[in-house]
Amino acid sequence: MSQLEKKLSDGVFTVTAEVAPPKGTSVDAVVDQAERLCGITAVNVTDNQGANMRLSALALASLLHQRGIETVLQVTCRDRNRMALQSDLLGAAALGIENLLLLSGDHSRFGDHPDAKPVFDLDSVQLLDMTAGLMAGMDMVGKPLDGTPYFFPGAAVNPVAEPFELIFQKVRKKVESGARFFQTQAIFDRVGLERFMNAMLPLNTPVLTGILLLRSAKMAHFLNDHIPGVHVPESVVARLESAADPFAEGIAIAREVVGWSREMCQGVHLMTLGHEDRIPDILAD
Amino acid sequence: MIISERKPLDEIRKIVEPLQRFFLIGCGACATVCKSGGEEEVFQLQEWLIDQGKEVTGSVVIDEACHLPRTGRDLRHHKSAVQEADALLVLACGGGVQSVSSQTEKMVIGGLNSVFLGNVKRFGQYEEKCSLCGECILNETAGICPVTTCAKGLLNGPCGGMEDGRCEIDSELDCAWHLIYERLKQQNRPGVFARRVPAKAWSKSCKPGRHQLKNTGR
Numbered sequence: 001m002s003q004l005e006k007k008l009s010d011g012v013f014t015v016t017a018e019v020a021p022p023k024g025t026s027v028d029a030v031v032d033q034a035e036r037l038c039g040i041t042a043v044n045v046t047d048n049q050g051a052n053m054r055l056s057a058l059a060l061a062s063l064l065h066q067r068g069i070e071t072v073l074q075v076t077c078r079d080r081n082r083m084a085l086q087s088d089l090l091g092a093a094a095l096g097i098e099n100l101l102l103l104s105g106d107h108s109r110f111g112d113h114p115d116a117k118p119v120f121d122l123d124s125v126q127l128l129d130m131t132a133g134l135m136a137g138m139d140m141v142g143k144p145l146d147g148t149p150y151f152f153p154g155a156a157v158n159p160v161a162e163p164f165e166l167i168f169q170k171v172r173k174k175v176e177s178g179a180r181f182f183q184t185q186a187i188f189d190r191v192g193l194e195r196f197m198n199a200m201l202p203l204n205t206p207v208l209t210g211i212l213l214l215r216s217a218k219m220a221h222f223l224n225d226h227i228p229g230v231h232v233p234e235s236v237v238a239r240l241e242s243a244a245d246p247f248a249e250g251i252a253i254a255r256e257v258v259g260w261s262r263e264m265c266q267g268v269h270l271m272t273l274g275h276e277d278r279i280p281d282i283l284a285d
Numbered sequence: 286m287i288i289s290e291r292k293p294l295d296e297i298r299k300i301v302e303p304l305q306r307f308f309l310i311g312c313g314a315c316a317t318v319c320k321s322g323g324e325e326e327v328f329q330l331q332e333w334l335i336d337q338g339k340e341v342t343g344s345v346v347i348d349e350a351c352h353l354p355r356t357g358r359d360l361r362h363h364k365s366a367v368q369e370a371d372a373l374l375v376l377a378c379g380g381g382v383q384s385v386s387s388q389t390e391k392m393v394i395g396g397l398n399s400v401f402l403g404n405v406k407r408f409g410q411y412e413e414k415c416s417l418c419g420e421c422i423l424n425e426t427a428g429i430c431p432v433t434t435c436a437k438g439l440l441n442g443p444c445g446g447m448e449d450g451r452c453e454i455d456s457e458l459d460c461a462w463h464l465i466y467e468r469l470k471q472q473n474r475p476g477v478f479a480r481r482v483p484a485k486a487w488s489k490s491c492k493p494g495r496h497q498l499k500n501t502g503r
Contacts, residue, residue, distance in 0.1 A: 077437075078437075082484060104437060104439060104444045104445070106446065106453070107436055107437060107446070107453060107454045109436075109454050110453075110454075118436075118437065120437040120438050120439065121484070121485075121487070122484050123437070123439040123440055123441050124439075124441075124444075125440075125441035125442075125481055125482075126440070126441070126482075126483065126484045129481070129483070129484075130484070140484065156445055157445070158445045161445070161447060161448070162449070162450075163463070163466065165466075166442065166443060166462065166463065166466045167442075167443070169442060169478050170441060170442035170443070173441055173442070173481050176481060177481060185445055228445070228446030228447075228448065228453035229445040229446050229447075229448065229453070231448075
């Protein structure tokens with residue numbers, strides 16, 4: 001059982017972070033970055049994040065695993081069909097990776113290969129179903145596996161998106177399909193998070209709040225204009241605009257979201273974008 | 286209807302450059318409606334070729350260029366003009382171009398790009414509603430196809446990129462799942478939301494598609 005699964009099962013407030021594979025084969029810097037993360041249970045390894053082609057997430061997750069760093073392997077439906085997804089997951093299991101975050105994935109149009117054929121042979125619910133099948137010893141067509149993988153599969157949600165009922169029906173499906181934890185999109189809205197966590201109560205599935213470290217008002221505007229599903233409220237933008245030290249204000253904002261999460265959620269997922277050294281400040285009470 | 290648009294003239298110019306005589310073919314169905322391969326566009330292309338110093342041996346607008354026997358018949362009617370040409374230049378969809386190429390040994394040049402199976406919104410404005418996937422889910426999705434009108438073709442609800450009911454790839458585009466949700470709610474039925482939709486059987490749209498009308502013996 002992974003530390004992530006154990007801590008979430010034991011009800012311990014859990015912290016994860018994330019790293020992105022390099023564009024190229026130079027992995028030393030990102031391995032160092034992952035090793036410097038302190039107080040973190042597991043590190044997400046992103047899968048061609050933002051539809052930008054990078055080194056394989058599975059390869060980097062395996063390299064980190066070899067160094068004793070627990071990972072959460074992100075797997076998207078954008079680049080691989082059901083055969084490739086199944087074989088990659090079996091490969092991940094053979095390499096010792098248990099934690100998964102199973103996603104639809106950003107559309108190829110956003111990234112650096114806009115002419116690539118977007119696959120989406122499966123959606124995230126079907127990817128979860130497929131993973132549950134592998135864990136039960138069967139591939140998608142019901143053929144038995146020689147050696148059954150064990151995973152701790154998670155899913156993503158944007159808890160403040162509207163209409164809530166439409167968003168939440170998919171959350172329910174994801175739980176039915178075997179999602180054991182949720183990692184949220186970056187959150188800045190306490191009321192929205194509260195509504196979501198109240199709805200989550202009967203589903204009994206832990207939630208890690210997505211926390212994005214804002215460096216400036218400019219960054220907040222960029223997120224609002226260009227990143228699907230991320231919404232930085234006006235009040236937060238205003239705080240960054242009027243702050244003497246916007247970066248320090250960004251850390252303070254992240255710390256507040258950690259505070260709400262300690263009250264309502266089971267952990268946090270930190271997206272610090274190269275400022276891993278500030279994680280202790282963000283987690284400080 | 287098959288939506289098509291003319292290839293850039295620069296691209297056509299490069300293909301016709303080493304050749305001299307052309308027989309022109311248009312299509313009386315979709316390409317006429319799209320104003321990419323009707324009488325008018327065939328005539329314009331003829332004028333353009335003459336401007337380029339080329340010869341046009343003749344032309345025909347086939348009633349439906351996707352109809353193989355009809356295409357063969359029309360080519361036979363224009364046998365001598367076809368024979369005189371170095372190449373047949375076709376203003377029809379990819380289906381039409383291949384009707385022609387299957388009926389002649391001559392070099393065939395396609396002058397259009399086929400874009401999608403489209404509905405006409407108003408004159409000159411088309412929208413893709415159906416992608417001919419072979420396994421229709423419309424009865425459960427309030428008559429709105431997520432396979433086609435969701436950019437990712439998701440079957441179990443919207444992705445995390447939906448914002449204010451709009452699609453993540455284009456804020457001008459409605460999120461298909463938001464439309465399905467609103468319509469089903471209005472009709473007071475759960476529809477597709479009542480179940481987890483399993484992975485799609487893409488074998489139903491295996492290429493190349495073949496279909497034979499069966500005698501049902503009714």
